[in-house]
Amino acid sequence: MKAMLWRYASMRLPLAILELPLYVLLPKLFSELLPLSLVGLMLLAARALDAVADPWLGRRWDKQSVLAGRHLRKTAWRALGYACMVFMLGFMLLLWWSSLSMALALDAVWSGLVLALGSTCTYLAYSQCSIVYQSWGAALARNDQARSRYALSREAAGLIGVMVVSIFVQAQSTFEKVAISMLLIGFSVLALLLFRGLAYPRYRSESAAPALDFHARTIWQSLPMRHLFICFMLSAIAAAIPATLVLFFIERVLIMPQAAPWFLLLYFLSAALGLPFWSRLSDRLGHRDCWLLAMLIAIAAFLFCLGIEAGDAWAYGLVCIVTGFALGGDVAMPWAILLRLIEQRQKSCPSAMPIAGRCIGYWTLVGKLNLALAAGIALPLWQVLGEGTQSLSWIYAGLPCALKCLSMIWLISHRGPEAL
Incomplete structure (x- = not known):
């Protein structure tokens, strides 16, 4: 049971490592490239779109889980993998863009496009990963004791991730940016490896009706x-x-x-x-x-x-x-x-x-x-x-x-x- 709990909790680590820089660091990084008011409005729009999309993403996953049938575990693992790949690429672009734009002497239009597309894709991929991940936990936890264990192990992994990434969250040096990048990539790959083969109990309808x-x-x-x-x-x-x-x-x-x-x-x-x-x-x-x-x-x-x-x-x-x-x-x-x-x-x-x-x-x-x-x-x-x-x-x-x-x-x- 403990091994299963920590395998499940492992996906919370990259999500927690992503959260703190995504919400705290982005305004600071792009305020050096764009007017602060524009950065705020663009991030507000991206976060609003992300929040409104959550129920739709959840509904979409419910339908996918029905269509997957007995291949549900593989479908869920692929969904996590695609989401992790998108938010890793999106966040890497956002994290390193200030250095890249200064090195290539790119104008503010490019920075605006990167902030708009990068933040939107990263937020949506994060939400998709969270919904599939928590739905997986809902399928695994079949009684009140198990629900407590899965919820608390998930929170424990999240707290560990926050404490680790908080050391580098200022991202004022190249070393700190490299550290955040390696933590995100390393824990994402580790979580996907641990989730491969993890059971995903399938909901079976008791009725033959549609x-x-x-x-x-x-x-x-x-x-x-x-x-x-x-x-x-x-x-x-x-x-x-x-x-x-x-x-x-x-x-x-x-x-x-x-x-x-x-x-x-x-x-x-x-x-x-x-x-x-x-x-x-x-x-x-x-x-x-x-x-x-x-x-x-x-x-x-x-x-x-x-x-x-x-x-x-x-x-x-x-x-x-x-x-x-x-x-x-x-x-x-x-x-x-x-x-x-x-x-x-x-x-x-x-x-x-x-x-x-x-x-x-x-x-x-x-x-x-x-x-x-x-x-x-x-x-x-x-x-x-x-x-x-x-x-x-x-x-x-x-x-x-x-x-x-x-x-x-x-x-x-x-x-x-x-x-x-």
Whole structure:
């Protein structure tokens, strides 16, 4: 079982290594070649297209998985391989373009074309890979214990990837660019080798009738699925707001900008070390109660954060440890619940075609909207309140507490046969 878990988790490494530079590094690299406003608009357009395409990519994969029949494992492996090849080539072009354009003395038009096409292809390939990968996990995990294990092993690999690539994320030297390139290529090839031959259990319809199709409205009409998406959105926005403001908080409130990498490393390390705890606890309490406990721990830590002032490094370090520890339960448990609801929904209509791909597509769409909403809420609100340190503390820590409380109330209040 452990070997299977780590084989499955291996694909999360290249995806995590790609994420941080893709979202943090691209604006900086292309701001040297194009006006900053144009870079922002082009990246916004590429990310918006990527987010809107997620449900379509999921629906497309569901149909492909039906057509593949008994060749589903090979079809899924090829889909992962093609997606990895596209995002590796696209990201390499984006990463090295500034050096190449300066060496060849190319004008800004070429840089604009590379940014538009390269970012769009890379984002879409990343999303395609994520949807196939998570659908594969949904097929492998057949009970609640397995769902917890697969979710937590996936998050563990993601945290390892983030911590490794964060060392080189500035990409200010050729060595750092080479390191990021080799990490991405090496872990992508390793993951594809480990996935070759990995079982992909095929969904078999119990009816000989033509397969029925699920639509977004059909999925939304399932009360447990609707409750899960609402709770997930509230909780995820609450987590995305501190992620948006963390560097401002460290610089303006703590007045310790030089310590930011160490606080982030402490946060991710604590999250990684806490995953075995959530794995064991979910076997005893269940996914729903583990999620509630994780949100409660995060709320307590952020309430403590409201009293932090300049120079309180030890206090903020404790906040990083506690919130990082809660991250495992806050991220893995909702995904495990989603997999269970997908299986229940599929069994309730045995003549329907698979729905894992489109459900995961909508899930990733909501996740991307959460990041956009967090920035759209937190930054303008801070500006309206005067950009002071006290208002920053309340938005950074107080607003997430309120949103997580709403998520907990919603999760607790919906009990009965239609509960999570």
